[in-house]
Amino acid sequence: MKTVKIKFDSIEAASDFVKIVAQFKTNFDLMTERRVIDGKSILGILSLDLSRVLDLQIEEETDEIMDAIAPYVASKEASEKRA
Numbered sequence: 001m002k003t004v005k006i007k008f009d010s011i012e013a014a015s016d017f018v019k020i021v022a023q024f025k026t027n028f029d030l031m032t033e034r035r036v037i038d039g040k041s042i043l044g045i046l047s048l049d050l051s052r053v054l055d056l057q058i059e060e061e062t063d064e065i066m067d068a069i070a071p072y073v074a075s076k077e078a079s080e081k082r083a
Helices: 011-021 042-046 063-072 076-082
Strands: 002-006 028-031 036-038 054-058
Touching (some): 011 042, 036 042
Antiparallel strands (some): 028 054
16 A cells, blocks of 8 residues: 555646546545545545645555556655655
């Protein structure tokens, strides 16, 4: 399991993110201090404060997944510290 920091700069970016992660069979959970949202749920993501950096927990990390979500990763250094 890997955790990375994710940041969306628009609603369209969040929508594109959902389309990307929906292609993979593994689980993606977006987390705030109080909530855990399915990363494949656009309605769940839109219920979050998109101006904040979110934690994305990936159940089974692969290079393919990391390449696909790279445009949304907020800080590689921050995510490596949490892994």
